[in-house]
Amino acid sequence: MVxxxxxxxAVGIAALPVLAGCSSSSTTTPPTPTPxxxxxxxxxxxxxxxxxxxxxxxxAPTITITGLPANPEALAVDSAGNLYVAMPSSVExxxxxxxxxxxxxxxxxxxxxxxxxxxxxxxGGNLWVADFTANALKEFAPGANGAAVxxxxxxxxxxxxxxxxxxTFDSHGNIYVSGxxxxxxxxxxxxxxxxxxxxxxxxxxxxxxxxxxGLAVDSANNLYVSDYSTKMVDVFAAGATGNVAPTRSFxxxxxxxxYTIAINNTGLIFWDDLTNSNVNVLTAATATGTxxxxxxxxxxxxxxxxxxxxTIH
Numbered sequence: 001m002v003x004x005x006x007x008x009x010a011v012g013i014a015a016l017p018v019l020a021g022c023s024s025s026s027t028t029t030p031p032t033p034t035p036x037x038x039x040x041x042x043x044x045x046x047x048x049x050x051x052x053x054x055x056x057x058x059x060a061p062t063i064t065i066t067g068l069p070a071n072p073e074a075l076a077v078d079s080a081g082n083l084y085v086a087m088p089s090s091v092e093x094x095x096x097x098x099x100x101x102x103x104x105x106x107x108x109x110x111x112x113x114x115x116x117x118x119x120x121x122x123x124g125g126n127l128w129v130a131d132f133t134a135n136a137l138k139e140f141a142p143g144a145n146g147a148a149v150x151x152x153x154x155x156x157x158x159x160x161x162x163x164x165x166x167x168t169f170d171s172h173g174n175i176y177v178s179g180x181x182x183x184x185x186x187x188x189x190x191x192x193x194x195x196x197x198x199x200x201x202x203x204x205x206x207x208x209x210x211x212x213x214g215l216a217v218d219s220a221n222n223l224y225v226s227d228y229s230t231k232m233v234d235v236f237a238a239g240a241t242g243n244v245a246p247t248r249s250f251x252x253x254x255x256x257x258x259y260t261i262a263i264n265n266t267g268l269i270f271w272d273d274l275t276n277s278n279v280n281v282l283t284a285a286t287a288t289g290t291x292x293x294x295x296x297x298x299x300x301x302x303x304x305x306x307x308x309x310x311t312i313h
């Protein structure tokens with residue numbers, strides 16, 4: 001597996017003397033964030049719908065993929081814009097911009113999710129699949145197709161993580177996986193393999209984790225855990241491990257069955273609601289308690305129908 005690191009470069013600016021009788025001022029305009037797309041898997045009608053992350057209210061999707069052979073459970077997008085759609089018995093890969101009854105570029109039949117969902121792409125373009133039934137994380141090389149053999153398998157059940165159903169990465173390439181039936185979240189080093197011991201394991205009553213599903217990591221590597229049972233999102237500090245309390249938790253009034261979360265490059269967190277067929281959008285850094293959404297993507301024009309999985313690219 002190829003791991004990756006982010007390189008942070010600090011640029012120092014020397015102060016210049018100001019000449020008598022003269023004044024000097026300058027302003028620096030921060031870079032404009034790259035526009036991003038929200039991808040939503042709809043279990044109610046077996047479609048994928050796409051929206052700009054600036055969408056609000058009753059916004060129509062910009063693209064809809066129809067005719068999927070099974071309920072889509074989770075989504076991922078690689079650096080080339082290819083869309084990976086996880087289903088119980090396979091992962092289908094669609095070209096950038098695919099719409100309507102699109103034919104997938106590839107179908108990986110050896111990458112079942114086991115009905116739990118969970119796919120992600122690492123910094124090297126490798127596909128990771130959480131196999132709910134096998135209690136394993138499976139890695140596939142870029143371009144994997146058909147009955148491809150995994151290039152790596154982490155047996156998360158060995159560490160007491162059962163029913164793995166979501167996987168994501170932080171800026172160091174560490175691998176996060178939620179254990180739905182074991183009520184925990186494990187974090188593995190980027191080079192983990194086989195019966196590896198997690199670098200972190202968040203577990204215990206103090207964590208308030210009951211049925212963890214979706215995971216997201218922000219730019220400071222804080223971890224967000226969407227809990228299917230408590231209908232809360234629990235936030236844990238970077239490096240948290242053991243029976244630790246979240247730094248804060250939040251929900252939205254009237255939220256129904258909430259599964260997955262995703263964070264965009266402007267610090268907004270998107271939280272899907274299968275019961276109410278909507279997506280709540282909140283400010284990730286400040287949401288706490290019963291939070292008021294910045295906006296809610298909802299209404300007939302959205303065509304949202306039982307949203308179950310999301311990703312942002």
